[in-house]
Amino acid sequence: MTRTPSPGGAASVRVSAPATIGNIACGFDVFGMAVKSPSDVVVARATREPGVIIERITGDEGRIPVDPARNSAGAAARAVLGLARAGATAEAMASDSGNAAAGVAIELHKGIPLAGGMGGSASSAVAGAVAADRAIGAGLSRAQLLQCALAGELAGSGSPAADNVAPALHGGIVLVLPGRSLQVVELPVPAELWTVLVRPHLEIRTRDARRVLGEHVPLKAAVTQWANTAAFTAGLYASDWDLLSRSIRDVVAEPLRAGRVPGFARAREVALARGALGFSLSGSGPSVFALCRGGEAAERVAEGIRRAFGETAALDCEAWASPVNRHGVRVEDLEAEGD
């Protein structure tokens, strides 16, 4: 999959990274999963000029900065250039060849709604990192790409959490272990597990949503939460639907955040009545998600949630229902171009 760098920059690469559901209810900051759509797309090509330039952004209504230092995709691409340069220098010192990459020009096409709680900035960061890596043929490892995408996510959203970046990169359902050396654990995905993601037309900024949490948690709620992260993990390994259903609950963040999403309580009620295994905020909201067993249940639940938001809170919604996205980021095509 790794390309040899085209000196002077002739290759163009198109990379798509999916939206993700952070937290998955019980695992605040540690669980995340990828959905099939929507996605963000980054098109990148190597350039002679050093550094990153953002040539074009679509789908953002002009709201995302084109300054690569303040743009998830751009900042991630810069981190890739930095690592590639360091690697090339080390290689050059060893082999005396000195084939360092120069720069990258990128286009960002936002398919994921902004400030929706669907991990959009993380997806842009992952797409930006992978596209830059492929465009210049840096051949970074997945762990390095994760670090670059995290740098992008931090620049774009201000969040250092990896619960959106990791699933956008790896696909599937992941557990992120915090600490000095970040570790991503890929968890098994039961075959019939479907995701429902619904975005009511509201916006909540992650920064604000984190603020309402405070710095302490009641011990009792914390105990419930760590029982549930263990139970959710066991449920995935054992394809135990009852255990999944029992554990997809958030007693820590949701009670403090759900009040900002009018219609949330009714939407949950309808989702569970229509057979959802669980229902909660996606990340910090306002989008909500449900997990379901099978596609029919997922479609039924998605429709119920849309209606509940419409009837209770007069909110328009977009809704997506799909199996879990197992592959994560995808390199869509590579085109040779004139420079």
Add this chain to the structure above:
Amino acid sequence: MTRTPSPGGAASVRVSAPATIGNIACGFDVFGMAVKSPSDVVVARATREPGVIIERITGDEGRIPVDPARNSAGAAARAVLGLARAGATAEAMASDSGNAAAGVAIELHKGIPLAGGMGGSASSAVAGAVAADRAIGAGLSRAQLLQCALAGELAGSGSPAADNVAPALHGGIVLVLPGRSLQVVELPVPAELWTVLVRPHLEIRTRDARRVLGEHVPLKAAVTQWANTAAFTAGLYASDWDLLSRSIRDVVAEPLRAGRVPGFARAREVALARGALGFSLSGSGPSVFALCRGGEAAERVAEGIRRAFGETAALDCEAWASPVNRHGVRVEDLEAEGD
């Protein structure tokens, strides 16, 4: 396995329940595991007189109350009689036979040190519940026996937590899901997983140990803890020793409790240097545990911990190393006796 009640009470049953390691570092109040020894033993026989009497207690230096209402084994046996009576009454109403059990006389032999953090009161409760059930032939379900043992544990130790009772009853490694309907999830046990349990000659009461925790946890520590309960669960399912090693950590209770156990820091250092996967307090201490891959490592670690307590804190220790106990409570024999 269920015996028909001997009217008038002639059967004597001997039941042994193992010590347990509550919390297993990361899972405060939700994880527990059973070891092979030490154990508590309850001998019970049905009696014509209603209610529970405790005829004899050994191994407690006279410190455990013989009042069955304040004794784990006795209170658990009383709960069994209560459930059996309720069941018998319902049956009697249905079948008009009226074969209600009368009472139980029990002996309690403490093999598990008192106030050691090894789940001794829970083990007595489990042995008491199972022995009473067998002696009167009540045939309660495991879920009912769990409820009875929890009543015993609450009476004996004041703790409503199930992280010692559940593994003493089920064996192996269990996850206890709190909430209205308590659920016990049996987790897989990797074949080579060994336990080390070391009891320095100190006593800490569970009631006091809970008090130091307070009612809130820093959010950051809580996030680490729920990442680790998920990682520990994944490690057990996947037999992933690195993941187990990384996740057997307690950033919530241990920092507040370990200071009461002189020599703790040095004992941990030695245990990890000798190859332990993880090391922490067993329950609320003062006993400590380590988990190891294989018996040789376990013996080496046990010896190291003993020495560390001796050299650093001049504390004598007892130490036990064994594979995980997969069966839990055991009915050792049934003897027909004269009444």
